Amino acid sequence: VQVVESGGGLVQAGGSLRISCVASGSIASIDHMGWYRRAPGLQRELVAVISDKNVTNYIDSVKGRFVIAKDNAKNTMYLEMNNLKPEDTAVYYCNYVPPGQKSWGQGTQVTVSS
Numbered sequence: 001v002q003v004v005e006s007g008g009g010l011v012q013a014g015g016s017l018r019i020s021c022v023a024s025g026s027i028a029s030i031d032h033m034g035w036y037r038r039a040p041g042l043q044r045e046l047v048a049v050i051s052d053k054n055v056t057n058y059i060d061s062v063k064g065r066f067v068i069a070k071d072n073a074k075n076t077m078y079l080e081m082n083n084l085k086p087e088d089t090a091v092y093y094c095n096y097v098p099p100g101q102k103s104w105g106q107g108t109q110v111t112v113s114s
Contacts, residue, residue, distance in 0.1 A: 001025040001102075003094050008108035015084050019108050021077040021094030028052065028072040032097040035068060035079045037090035038107075048079060049097050061087075084112045 007019035019035075027033060034049040048068035049057045056068050065084075070077040077094055091107040 001027065001030075003105040005092060005094055005105050005108040008092060008110045010111045010113065011084055013085055013112055013114050015112070016080070016082045017084065017110060018078055018080045019092055019110065021079075021105070023075040023077075025075065026072070027070060027075050027077065030096060033070065033077055033094065034097040035077075036093045036095060036099075037088075037110075038093070039087075039090040044093070046097065047092075050077065081110070084110075086112045086114045088112050 002024040003021050005019060005021050009017060011017055029052060032049050032051050035047045036044050037047050038044040047059055047062055048066055050068045050070055058066060065082050067080040089110060089112050091109050093104055093107045095104060096102045
């Protein structure tokens, strides 16, 4: 499955964005998919995970602000990001969890200004 991320942009602190990940094939049966991000100078980190049964998990720094969801009929996964902070600035990617040898998309840039 190949993925294409979109929806990033520039937003002020406290604002919201919804980013999307469209897959080339069915995502319904994938055990776990997630959103990752890579901030400048840092390693890529897993931010949010959703299972095939729609069980979700988040890292502490985004709990209560981000919501991961997917629409199996559209082969699309979303990340709703609210109350954004400058430290959320990063390139956001979607992929399997764990990614293993799966290829990465180009990501979508999210920039939060203070």
